[in-house]
Amino acid sequence: MASTTMTDEARYEELDRYIADLPDHKGSLIQVLHVAQDLFGYLPQDVQMHVARKLALPAAKVYGVVTFYSFFNTEPRGTYTVSVCLGTACFVRGSEEILKEFEKQLKVKSDQTTPDNLFTLTTIRCVGACGLAPVVMVNDRVYGRVTAKDVASIIDDCMAKGGSENG
Amino acid sequence: MNRYRMHLMVCGGTGCRSSQSVQIVENLNQELKKAGMDQEVQVVTTGCFGFCEKGPIVKIYPDNIFYVEVKPTDAAEIVAEHVVKGRTVQRLVYKDPAGGKQIPASTDMPFYGQQIRIALRNCGLIDPENIDEYISVDGYQALGKALSTMTQQQVVDTLKKSGLRGRGGAGFPTGLKWQAALKQKSDKKYIVCNADEGDPGAFMDRSVLEGDPHSVIEAMAIAGYATGADEGIVYVRAEYPLAVKRLKIAIAQAEEYGLLGKEILGSKFSFRIRLSLGAGAFVCGEETALLNSVEGSRGEPRMKPPFPAEKGLFGKPTIINNVETFANVCPILLNGPEWFASIGTEKSKGTKVFALSGKINNVGLAEVPMGITLREIVENIGGGVRDGRTFKAVQIGGPSGGCLPKSLLDIPIDYESLSAAGAMMGSGGMIVMDDTDCMVNIAKYYLDFTVDESCGKCTPCRVGNKRLFEILERITDGKGTMKDLDDLEVLGGTIRDASLCQLGQTAPNPVLSTLKHFRDEYIAHIVDKRCPSGVCQNLIHYVVVADKCIGCTVCARNCPVSCISGERKTAHVIDQERCTKCGVCFSKCPVDAIVKE
Numbered sequence: 001m002a003s004t005t006m007t008d009e010a011r012y013e014e015l016d017r018y019i020a021d022l023p024d025h026k027g028s029l030i031q032v033l034h035v036a037q038d039l040f041g042y043l044p045q046d047v048q049m050h051v052a053r054k055l056a057l058p059a060a061k062v063y064g065v066v067t068f069y070s071f072f073n074t075e076p077r078g079t080y081t082v083s084v085c086l087g088t089a090c091f092v093r094g095s096e097e098i099l100k101e102f103e104k105q106l107k108v109k110s111d112q113t114t115p116d117n118l119f120t121l122t123t124i125r126c127v128g129a130c131g132l133a134p135v136v137m138v139n140d141r142v143y144g145r146v147t148a149k150d151v152a153s154i155i156d157d158c159m160a161k162g163g164s165e166n167g
Numbered sequence: 168m169n170r171y172r173m174h175l176m177v178c179g180g181t182g183c184r185s186s187q188s189v190q191i192v193e194n195l196n197q198e199l200k201k202a203g204m205d206q207e208v209q210v211v212t213t214g215c216f217g218f219c220e221k222g223p224i225v226k227i228y229p230d231n232i233f234y235v236e237v238k239p240t241d242a243a244e245i246v247a248e249h250v251v252k253g254r255t256v257q258r259l260v261y262k263d264p265a266g267g268k269q270i271p272a273s274t275d276m277p278f279y280g281q282q283i284r285i286a287l288r289n290c291g292l293i294d295p296e297n298i299d300e301y302i303s304v305d306g307y308q309a310l311g312k313a314l315s316t317m318t319q320q321q322v323v324d325t326l327k328k329s330g331l332r333g334r335g336g337a338g339f340p341t342g343l344k345w346q347a348a349l350k351q352k353s354d355k356k357y358i359v360c361n362a363d364e365g366d367p368g369a370f371m372d373r374s375v376l377e378g379d380p381h382s383v384i385e386a387m388a389i390a391g392y393a394t395g396a397d398e399g400i401v402y403v404r405a406e407y408p409l410a411v412k413r414l415k416i417a418i419a420q421a422e423e424y425g426l427l428g429k430e431i432l433g434s435k436f437s438f439r440i441r442l443s444l445g446a447g448a449f450v451c452g453e454e455t456a457l458l459n460s461v462e463g464s465r466g467e468p469r470m471k472p473p474f475p476a477e478k479g480l481f482g483k484p485t486i487i488n489n490v491e492t493f494a495n496v497c498p499i500l501l502n503g504p505e506w507f508a509s510i511g512t513e514k515s516k517g518t519k520v521f522a523l524s525g526k527i528n529n530v531g532l533a534e535v536p537m538g539i540t541l542r543e544i545v546e547n548i549g550g551g552v553r554d555g556r557t558f559k560a561v562q563i564g565g566p567s568g569g570c571l572p573k574s575l576l577d578i579p580i581d582y583e584s585l586s587a588a589g590a591m592m593g594s595g596g597m598i599v600m601d602d603t604d605c606m607v608n609i610a611k612y613y614l615d616f617t618v619d620e621s622c623g624k625c626t627p628c629r630v631g632n633k634r635l636f637e638i639l640e641r642i643t644d645g646k647g648t649m650k651d652l653d654d655l656e657v658l659g660g661t662i663r664d665a666s667l668c669q670l671g672q673t674a675p676n677p678v679l680s681t682l683k684h685f686r687d688e689y690i691a692h693i694v695d696k697r698c699p700s701g702v703c704q705n706l707i708h709y710v711v712v713a714d715k716c717i718g719c720t721v722c723a724r725n726c727p728v729s730c731i732s733g734e735r736k737t738a739h740v741i742d743q744e745r746c747t748k749c750g751v752c753f754s755k756c757p758v759d760a761i762v763k764e
Contacts, residue, residue, distance in 0.1 A: 026462075026463075026481070027461060027462040027463040027481070028463055029463035029464075030443075030444070030446055030460065030463050031443065031444060031463075033446070034405065034444055034446070061464075064465055065463070065464065065465055068448060068465040068466065068622075069445075069446030069447050069448050069466070070446070070447035070448065071405050071406075071445075071446035071447035072446060072447075086367075087367030087368055088367040088368045088524075088525070088562065088565070088596070088598045088612070088613075089367065089368045089524035089525050089530075089598055091367075091612055092525045092526060092598065092600055092604055092609075093525070093526075124406070125365070125367050125449065125616065125620075126365070126366070126367035126368060126369075126370075127181070127406055128181060128364065128369070128370030128373040128374075128406075128407065129181050129182045129185060129219075129370070130219070130368055130370055130522060130524035130530060131182045131219025131220055131222060131524070131530040131531055132182055132185060132186070132219070133524060133525075133530070135185075140408065141185070142181065142184075142185035143185070144182070144185050144186060
């Protein structure tokens with residue numbers, strides 16, 4: 001998650017430091033983008049351009065990589081990213097119903113963010129916690145054996161923590 | 168070093184952690200301190216025990232008592248009763264669902280009874296964040312043996328003789344792969360560990376990385392020595408933060424002990440390992456796509472040949488093995504190839520870890536000898552289908568695999584027989600489905616997955632799978648024709664033959680296997696406009712059974728589109744024209760008078 005206390009300037013400085021410390025730029029683009037997304041929370045055009053210049057790569061290459069991998073976001077995310085697992089084990093145990101319930105209660109579709117920027121709803125393909133299927137992840141926290149009835153309490157959990165990052 | 172009289176092993180895998188196992192460790196430590204026993208009893212956070220269904224798990228050594236479904240609040244009782252008084256906490260002991268008999272030792276449980284743990288040997292036994300514990304269970308002995316007593320060719324020969332085949336899916340003989348890389352003359356070679364476990368329903372690699380990261384690191388170093396490589400890369404999913412963390416710790420510890428780095432164990436062999444994080448692309452599990460991703464590019468596959476062992480990462484000879492494959496290497500070197508080859512079938516040696524999930528009683532990881540039957544896994548280890556439903560199919564091999572029906576449950580599991588049956592070993596995900604799962608819908612689900620994850624480089628996969636998906640969608644919408652079935656088969660065959668990489672070549676498998684084994688379900692959707700499992704929304708109707716309806720009006724009052732009519736205390740009727748099939752009436756009816764048809 002992006003640090004809320006840092007200024008953009010400090011973020012760029014930190015990113016530059018990481019790039020400067022790399023022993024070799026060869027093949028480092030994806031790792032640099034991971035660090036950039038950690039710092040900024042997402043990868044807007046300016047950040048992509050910055051990375052391209054620093055690594056001496058065409059901007060198109062950076063954009064191509066960013067859009068290829070589902071882990072990278074070009075839009076800002078809400079404080080809480082709710083990821084409903086749609087892996088097979090969760091799917092056969094009813095995770096589609098849970099996704100629908102979140103869509104209903106948060107009033108957004110999958111891959112959208114609520115207007116108050118508190119929640120981004122998204123789906124993932126298997127977190128490997130199939131023993132707990134169906135699974136919902138909120139940021140790094142895993143909720144297991146979720147039913148449609150639990151959706152409201154998961155949302156309340158986050159609301160109770162308010163906007164504070166990671167609870 | 169402190170000597171403890173008792174160890175409390177608490178599962179610290181992702182599954183149990185999300186059921187608060189971290190809190191259990193904390194509470195146990197607090198209670199031990201309170202009882203003044205923290206100097207004689209140690210709490211250890213281990214990797215996954217495999218029996219995820221019953222997690223969180225606490226195992227007590229040396230008593231060999233296996234507590235299941237432990238809650239943080241149980242810590243006080245475990246310490247007061249078991250640790251202080253030596254009495255087993257009966258209510259936390261596993262009960263055999265068949266007879267209700269308590270089974271305190273894991274080895275006596277049906278879930279563990281038929282397992283042979285080689286790749287998972289240390290999961291649940293050691294603290295994965297402590298290299299000393301790994302060393303105490305023969306860790307780094309295989310590396311030492313290779314470096315001090317074996318030539319490169321001898322290591323490769325040992326692997327060849329063992330019959331070990333790649334555990335990531337295709338089953339290529341590991342020894343041959345190593346031989347091919349050893350033969351190459353190059354100033355630089357690489358060892359890559361494929362830890363991009365993307366198959367939905369497979370979590371064995373994650374468990375090995377979380378529970379025993381050193382076994383992979385040691386095996387990579389051995390591969391480096393055997394083939395003349397000096398650099399290793401673990402390509403691991405960013406979705407596995409705990410595995411990443413434990414790998415980082417393990418690499419740092421191995422460096423500190425001189426087991427990675429320059430001139431390892433006083434030999435001339437130098438080897439270092441770094442991590443490369445994936446970024447959420449299923450196709451990167453394909454080895455050449457993975458190489459592109461490690462190079463920082465889009466994860467699109469390359470043409471083969473040249474194979475990676477000739478021209479791989481940055482154009483240099485590269486060995487790519489899966490996590491589970493590496494986890495088998497050290498025991499083979501220590502126990503000898505004959506030992507390994509004595510387990511399994513003629514062409515498939517050793518064991519395979521399967522991840523059991525879906526509609527099965529015992530969800531978890533089971534490592535079984537090759538050649539065991541599907542039935543033994545599903546019924547004995549898995550404990551059969553849950554909630555008293557009936558078995559319909561088992562899906563093996565993820566989006567590349569297929570669905571096998573009841574009639575094939577007795578085939579022995581090895582690479583060849585699974586492929587012949589229309590599935591594949593794949594990474595070893597096994598998802599059990601019951602009579603409430605619609606096989607057409609499952610095929611559609613997998614196609615949706617492949618369409619989403621296709622990299623788009625070659626046309627058969629990019630366009631063909633999309634067309635397959637559209638046909639399936641038509642069928643589940645009730646608009647299919649019998650000609651669609653022929654089209655599915657022809658198009659599926661073309662995609663299989665013409666795609667560039669394994670993702671495309673195997674993408675039609677879920678469709679082709681369900682067409683082969685569950686054709687009647689397709690026909691029911693097309694001809695009868697009916698979904699036999701009551702899953703496909705457009706093909707189900709909610710109907711009030713007049714005899715059962717008591718006229719309580721609950722359904723009419725809850726219907727969001729007010730399409731249910733009827734007087735109080737008389738049978739109600741649903742207007743099919745206006746019904747949106749939301750299912751609210753079905754779930755609200757107090758006397759089950761509404762049925763799906």
